[in-house]
Amino acid sequence: MESKDTVLDAQAATDHHHGKHYTHLPQRSVLAVFVGLVIAMVAAALDQTIVSTALPTIVGDLGGVNQMLWVTTAYVLTATVVMPVYGKVGDLVGRKGLFIFALALFTVGSVVCALASNMGMLIAGRGIQGLGGGGLMILAQAIIADVVPARDRGKYMGVMGVAFVLPMLVGPLLGGLFTDHLSWHWAFWINVPLALVAAIAAVRFLPKPQHKESLASFDVWGTVFITGAVVALVLATSWGGVRYDWDSPQIIGLFIGVAAFSALFVLAERRAKTPLMPLSIFKNRTFVLSTLAGLFVMFALMASMTYLPTFFQIVHGMNATTAGYMEIPMSVVYLVSSLVSGFLVSRSGRYKKLMIVSFALVIAGLVAMTTITQDTSVVLIVGGFLVVLGFGMGLSFEILVLIVQNEFPASEVGTVTAATNFFREVGTTLGASVAGAIFTRGLASTLSEKLASFGGLEALGVEANSITPSIVHMLPGELQRAIGGAYTDALVPMFVAMVPLAIIGTVLMLLLKEKPLAKEQAHEAAGL
Incomplete structure (x- = not known):
């Protein structure tokens, strides 16, 4: 780790490029900054899925099964709308103070969620978390672009891809462990120490911005x-x-x-005067194709991860922890493929063929998931279908951001990174909301259909809005199977809806014009 004096020396080591300041950091300082950014991304990403295994228990405790989708949607919605704001403001006034502000918001939201005693308070806390989490995700990627050249950035982006998606994949496991052995409130308390460590790293190692512009012209x-x-x-x-x-x-x-x-x-x-999202970026073919492809990846990822833990708990009788373990194989292959793609792209400077392979694997994984029945082997789902899906997603996730950054000068990196991540989060939001709508509507109708011969849940003294895995497991075997069948029939249509999007993503990658990654570091207007 570098001393404070070293950081100050790095701040002073400025030069001029086209009349604008840029900052050089020693490699050890870059690594220290990188560790802090990764921790922040882990915290923000973890919160998108850590509630998935805890969700059945949370909504059962708070009496809000009919509001289930908003626990996820509130977070991704607020994260989405603030991303372009963080990107533009970071370009104008620098990213250090903004990054610390986002950490503070995220922490406040986490505390509100942990203390929630009703669904309204929980959903409000999730919204506040998103206001901070959206900034953490976009600023971390923009800061790395400030200090690492495009050709070398693939290695860092590969690790950041792991730092973003791996927590999303292992989040269900952690949520399950907390729910089974502590309480679901710890799914939110865990964010506080992570945010604190990231804040300390940011305060100590991120240099002050070398330029500031007025916010008076903010859009x-x-x-x-x-x-x-x-x-x-x-x-x-x-x-x-x-x-x-x-x-x-x-x-x-x-x-x-x-x-x-x-x-x-x-x-x-x-x-x-200073547009939030300059319309000129939409004239860039690579930006449009890569951004749309990233949107589709996030749509599929969010829809896949949100309701599978509930499926494993209700249909296969798992507890929350065991349901979380089901995400581990997908997490491992995602980690491997993300790192491999980052190093391959850094070494060759090429990416198009890799992106096509990525989307082909995503299609294969999604098609396989559409074949699930109540009797499909868990081993086949977890060790086969989800492994293929995870490997495909890992190959492309962060490289799509790198492709976009390679198309623009450093003075616009924050804005274009924010723009592409904004549309990714639109995909995340739509993935959560559309999947939630498909699942909720399907579950209501299939439950009514399959339980009609039993007189419905009400005849058994169970309210639909208060169904939890523990309640289901106390019911007679025939009734458990009927409810499991209803959950399965509600899940499959979500994957059917995602297949066409993955096919479109593949076509977009075929249309992509490959541009070799830059070897030099253009720190023009680096907004640290």
Whole structure:
């Protein structure tokens, strides 16, 4: 670890490039910064899935099965809408203070969730967590782009890909361990020490920004309009077919709102002095193709991870911890493929063929998941289907961000990284909300159908909104199997819906024009 004096020396080691400051950091300082960023990403990513195994118990305790999808959606929704804001503000005033601010917000949200005594408080806390977590994810990637050249960045991005997705994959295991051996509240308390360590690393090792610009020209209206569009989209996809019919005035009105806010956003960006998301980036073919592909990957990942632990608990009688163990094989292969892809791309400077292979594997994994029945072997699901899916996702996850960064100068890296991550999080949000809507609606109808001959749950003194794995396991064997069948029938349509998106992602990668990765480090306007 470097001393404070070393960091100050590094701050002073500035030069000029096209009239703008940039900062050189010693390799040991880069590694120290990197460790802090990885810890922050682990905390933010962990929170997207750590509740999945705890979710049946949480909503049962708080009486909110019908609000289950919002425990996940609230986090990814707020994380999504703030990503472009963090990216643009970081480019304007530097990223160190902003990174620490995001850590503070994330910690406050975690404490609110840990203390939650009702669903409203829990969902509010998840929203606050997202406001900080969205910043941690985008700023970590942007800071690495400030201090590492594109050609070498693949190695770092590979590790950061692991730091982001591996916690999402092992999160269910941790959530299960906490639920079974402590309490579900610890799924949120765990974030506090992680955030504290990351904050200490940031304060000590991140150099102060070498430039600051005024926030007076910040694109307020663009922020308002894009927030409105995302919120309307999430509400429409969450409520459609569940709370309201797809052709109801409420859902149609929300989709009209999406279109209206999007149009207003485009107008605002054309007039803004410093647009939140410059429209010029959409003229870059590589940006558009890579960003859309990343959106589809996140959609599939979030939909896959959110409800599988519930499936294992209800259908196969596992406790929360054991259901979490089911994610380990997918986690391991994801880790391997992400690291391998990072080093391969760094060595060769090429990436297109690897991306095509990645999406082909994702398609294979998703198609396999559509064949699941109540009697499908757990070994086949976990050791076969999910392994293929995880390996495919790991190959492309962080490399897609690197491809985008390689297309733009360093002064725009924060903005374009934020933009591509914004659309990834749109995919995450849609994955959670659409999958939740498909699952919730399907579960309601299949439960009614399969339990009709038993007189329904109410006849047994069980409320649908308070179903937990422990309650199901106390029921007679025939009834357990009927409920398990209902959960299985509700799960499969989610994977069916994802297959076309993975196919489109493959086509996008085929259309990608490969540009060799830059070897030099362009620290122009590095916003540390």
